Amino acid sequence: MLRKWDDLPKRMQNEAVRPYYDQLQKKKASLFLKRCMDVTLSVVLLVMLAPVLVVLAMAVRLDSPGPAFFRQVRVTQYGRQFRIFKFRTMVDHADQMGSQVTASGDTRITRLGAIMRHYRLDELPQLINILLGDMSFVGTRPEVVKYVRKYTDEMTATLLLPAGVTSEVSIKYKDEEKLLADVADVDETYIQVVLPEKMEYNLKSLREYSLIHEIKIMVDTVIAVFR
Numbered sequence: 322m323l324r325k326w327d328d329l330p331k332r333m334q335n336e337a338v339r340p341y342y343d344q345l346q347k348k349k350a351s352l353f354l355k356r357c358m359d360v361t362l363s364v365v366l367l368v369m370l371a372p373v374l375v376v377l378a379m380a381v382r383l384d385s386p387g388p389a390f391f392r393q394v395r396v397t398q399y400g401r402q403f404r405i406f407k408f409r410t411m412v413d414h415a416d417q418m419g420s421q422v423t424a425s426g427d428t429r430i431t432r433l434g435a436i437m438r439h440y441r442l443d444e445l446p447q448l449i450n451i452l453l454g455d456m457s458f459v460g461t462r463p464e465v466v467k468y469v470r471k472y473t474d475e476m477t478a479t480l481l482l483p484a485g486v487t488s489e490v491s492i493k494y495k496d497e498e499k500l501l502a503d504v505a506d507v508d509e510t511y512i513q514v515v516l517p518e519k520m521e522y523n524l525k526s527l528r529e530y531s532l533i534h535e536i537k538i539m540v541d542t543v544i545a546v547f548r
Contacts, residue, residue, distance in 0.1 A: 337475035384433035387413030395463035397484040406446035410434025459535040460485025
């Protein structure tokens with residue numbers, strides 16, 4: 322549920338965020354159903370996929386030295402920091418060896434990791450984050466702290482709702498790694514070019530929020546993965 326306006330972080334209490342906040346205030350029932358759907362579906366999928374998760378975790382450990390999971394600090398609703406669950410697709414401590422964004426051909430990606438990324442299998446453990454309330458099935462992808470600090474006032478409106486596993490942006494930018502493959506400075510290009518473009522879609526989705534639209538995005542994501 323939404324906090325009262327005065328209880329939002331001071332950074333979010335700005336005139337650019339207010340229209341988005343007022344619009345979401347009219348959607349309280351839908352937001353409640355969204356959370357109910359997140360909890361129910363995440364529990365069902367965790368139970369159904371438990372054997373798959375165990376096999377993938379073992380495969381990651383066998384493929385390269387290091388832990389099965391990659392735990393990184395990301396930012397979600399109201400700017401709260403949390404540790405995301407993902408299967409490790411890069412060499413251990415890869416986040417200390419280069420950019421926070423991955424480009425196509427990144428030598429830090431393991432053999433199994435490339436396959437898991439292609440089919441988004443590395444994101445299955447985020448069902449745990451959804452159940453814990455850190456994330457939702459649909460919403461703005463959680464960024465690392467350094468990129469959130471670059472948000473404009475309007476971009477902070479995306480922090481009114483929990484971060485998501487998928488979104489319209491995730492589908493449109495599913496080949497983001499390829500877009501960043503040949504740039505000289507991956508971080509700078511992401512902040513100056515890619516992030517603003519993605520935020521245009523995220524803010525549009527926030528303005529037009531509806532539970533039916535989110536269900537459609539979930540279906541479109543499954544279709545996009547299989548394609």
